[in-house]
Amino acid sequence: MDDLDLCDVQASLRGDGDAFGRIVRRHQSQLSTRMWRFTRDRQVLEELVQEVFVECYTHLASFKGTGAFSHWVNAIATRVGYRFWKRQKKAAEKTINLEEWDLPALARQERPDPQLAADALHAMLSKLPPRDRLVLTLMYLDELPLAQVARQTGWSLTMVKVQAHRARKKLRALMQKHGMSDLLETQE
Amino acid sequence: MSEHEILQKLAGAARWDMPPAINVADEVMRSIAGARRRSFDPAVGYFAAATSIAAAIVGAVAVELWINWQDPLLDMVSSMTGMN
Numbered sequence: 001m002d003d004l005d006l007c008d009v010q011a012s013l014r015g016d017g018d019a020f021g022r023i024v025r026r027h028q029s030q031l032s033t034r035m036w037r038f039t040r041d042r043q044v045l046e047e048l049v050q051e052v053f054v055e056c057y058t059h060l061a062s063f064k065g066t067g068a069f070s071h072w073v074n075a076i077a078t079r080v081g082y083r084f085w086k087r088q089k090k091a092a093e094k095t096i097n098l099e100e101w102d103l104p105a106l107a108r109q110e111r112p113d114p115q116l117a118a119d120a121l122h123a124m125l126s127k128l129p130p131r132d133r134l135v136l137t138l139m140y141l142d143e144l145p146l147a148q149v150a151r152q153t154g155w156s157l158t159m160v161k162v163q164a165h166r167a168r169k170k171l172r173a174l175m176q177k178h179g180m181s182d183l184l185e186t187q188e
Numbered sequence: 189m190s191e192h193e194i195l196q197k198l199a200g201a202a203r204w205d206m207p208p209a210i211n212v213a214d215e216v217m218r219s220i221a222g223a224r225r226r227s228f229d230p231a232v233g234y235f236a237a238a239t240s241i242a243a244a245i246v247g248a249v250a251v252e253l254w255i256n257w258q259d260p261l262l263d264m265v266s267s268m269t270g271m272n
Contacts, residue, residue: 020220021217024217025213028212033207045210046212049212054220054223057220106198107197114204114205117201171191171195172191175191
């Protein structure tokens with residue numbers, strides 16, 4: 001796929017109008033899975049995926065082909081998602097209500113329902129500042145190693161570790177505030 | 189259970205929640221075509237602004253000439269001085 005991507009990137013830069021369309025069709029499914037971490041709304045998902053591809057297109061000349069094209073796209077996707085969270089931070093604080101989820105019960109389940117778990121996690125993380133939310137999303141939902149989180153965010157490795165530590169601390173306080181104290185304390 | 193374990197458990201389940209199927213290829217290509225068109229806009233904008241300013245100046249001069257031509261005082265002065 002990397003060879004195909006590189007060929008299409010070069011063709012697109014030479015002015016081949018169809019080449020970038022082929023790139024979009026090849027990567028949109030993987031990219032939508034990634035952007036699904038940033039929103040739970042289908043329409044917003046489509047807008048975010050489009051935004052990522054348009055940004056990729058405008059910066060296409062900066063792709064040198066030294067790494068995988070998907071990694072390059074993912075780094076742009078991370079920036080677009082982060083920007084989106086920053087834009088909608090205040091709206092999320094007002095509209096998302098954590099009381100809608102029985103978080104302790106969900107966390108106690110052996111195999112929580114994927115959609116419920118994703119919704120609850122999304123709601124819980126939306127209460128954190130975007131930087132904390134980003135580092136936890138990349139580490140836990142995307143399961144990226146710290147070095148890759150650093151590459152995707154442009155932060156240093158130390159910065160990623162510090163940010164993750166602070167984010168978990170804030171999340172713990174949030175969990176305690178929302179009825180998960182028993183779960184956190186009794187099973188420790 | 190630590191917050192790390194709770195996160196791991198919920199994220200582990202959430203990872204199986206797949207996004208709705210989407211197809212944005214046509215939309216993306218339309219946006220790119222629009223962006224390409226917009227990249228020409230500054231030149232078009234400057235030309236339009238310059239044309240508007242020139243038209244406004246020509247219009248103002250024309251109105252001024254028309255008013256002066258119709259001004260009765262000027263007509264009188266010109267008839268008195270025999271310049272008409």
